[in-house]
Amino acid sequence: MNKRPTSADIARAAGVSKGAVSYALNNRPGVSEATRERILTIAAEMGFRPNLAARALNGASAGAVGLALCRPAKVLGVEPFFMELISGIEAELSARSYGLTLQVVPDHAAEIAVYRRWAGERRVDGVLIVDLHTDDDRLDVVRDLQLPAIVIAGPGDFGGLPNVWSDDAAAVVEAVEYLCALGHRTITRVGGMPELLHTEIRTRAFAAVCERLGVQHAVTVPADYTAEEGTRVTRRVLSAPDRPTALIYDNDLMAVAGLAVAQEMGIAVPGDLSIVAWDDSMLCRIVHPPLTALSRDVAAYGTNAARSLLELVTTGATTSVQAPGAHLVPRGSTATV
Numbered sequence: 001m002n003k004r005p006t007s008a009d010i011a012r013a014a015g016v017s018k019g020a021v022s023y024a025l026n027n028r029p030g031v032s033e034a035t036r037e038r039i040l041t042i043a044a045e046m047g048f049r050p051n052l053a054a055r056a057l058n059g060a061s062a063g064a065v066g067l068a069l070c071r072p073a074k075v076l077g078v079e080p081f082f083m084e085l086i087s088g089i090e091a092e093l094s095a096r097s098y099g100l101t102l103q104v105v106p107d108h109a110a111e112i113a114v115y116r117r118w119a120g121e122r123r124v125d126g127v128l129i130v131d132l133h134t135d136d137d138r139l140d141v142v143r144d145l146q147l148p149a150i151v152i153a154g155p156g157d158f159g160g161l162p163n164v165w166s167d168d169a170a171a172v173v174e175a176v177e178y179l180c181a182l183g184h185r186t187i188t189r190v191g192g193m194p195e196l197l198h199t200e201i202r203t204r205a206f207a208a209v210c211e212r213l214g215v216q217h218a219v220t221v222p223a224d225y226t227a228e229e230g231t232r233v234t235r236r237v238l239s240a241p242d243r244p245t246a247l248i249y250d251n252d253l254m255a256v257a258g259l260a261v262a263q264e265m266g267i268a269v270p271g272d273l274s275i276v277a278w279d280d281s282m283l284c285r286i287v288h289p290p291l292t293a294l295s296r297d298v299a300a301y302g303t304n305a306a307r308s309l310l311e312l313v314t315t316g317a318t319t320s321v322q323a324p325g326a327h328l329v330p331r332g333s334t335a336t337v
Contacts, residue, residue: 005043005047005048009046009048010042010048013042014038016035020039021043024043025043025063061313063125064099064100064101065125065306065310066100066101066102066123066124066127067100067103067128068103068105068114068115068127069082069103069104069105069130069131070110070111070131071104075226078253079225079251080281081251081252081279081281081298084281084299085299086100086102086302087302088301088302088304088306089128089306091299091302091303092303092306092307093306098310101124112138112141115138115141115142119146125148125313126147126148126149126150126309127148127149127309128149128152129149129151129152129161131153132153132198133195133197134200136197139151139159139161143160148309148312148313149309150312151164152164152165152301152305153165153197154320154322155167162308163320164321164323165323166324166326167322168201168205168325169205170325171278171294171296172202172205172209173209174328175276176206176213177209178328179246179276179334182246182335182336184215184245184246185214185215185217186216186245187210187244187245187246188218188219188237189203189206189219189221189247189250190223190237190247190248190249191220192222192223193222193223193224194222199222206220206248217244221237223254225251226253227254227256227257230249230254230256230257231257231260231261233254233258234247234258234262235261238262238267238273239265245272245273246275246276246334247273247275248276249275249276251277252278252293255275255276255284255293256277256283258275259287269333270289270333274335275291275334276292276328277291277292278294279298280294280296288332289332290331290333291332291333292332292334294328294329295327296323296324300324301323
């Protein structure tokens, strides 16, 4: 049986010292970039895997950051938001020779267990926290573990943890003002999971702007971001005697599903019903009619978060960042009443 390659084996193959190998593998200064690349290439060819226990003891960098997602795997495979977010995170990390450790978990208890394992094994240098709840115990855990963390949520006070956020409330206001300008006065919003902080922010903003503009019937119906739930909720809403003339969906999957339901029921879009979607992925542009959307650069959102986390990891400090907010892109799914 072939023995596991060691740093000494890599040093002999590369013609350098064991110290140089350590600097290269742990992404520390002390070797030139050319030498670092040569060492990393040789290590990869030899199938070298670092000893996590030894790494934890000597305090070496893991060269990776962690992202735990508490969403069903089948949703992540088709939900454009997280795919675009991860692509932005990866773009920044790969440019800095960092990796992304991704873990799908069933609930927050499992997510916390993952953070404890990552911290204990020094598997990651920091974490990105998403889908923040209004009362979220994950924040206390990462602080207790002294695990560098960036919260992708806000605005808000997260107990000293820096955050990257965009102004969801302003985007909701823009969407409702646009629909009201088209003459809509009965608007239903199909929201995300109510326990999520960004859902609460959008719900409050929706209620406030509808009251200010005199919307006669403004309702938020909770859902779970899946196409299946979007279908069920839309069918129920459009079957009611006081059905709305406009629907706002908290993601594009539910909006596309809602469009299909309206067409199935013989409700013309946009003649009888206007639809607005969040996030504006390719899904919004390939359906007929193409969906009016609250568009934002989700990949850049991920890049900003990764950049802030690496700054926190390498310098010990960073500041919160407000990413560009979503803006309305009118298309064929909205029209005057």
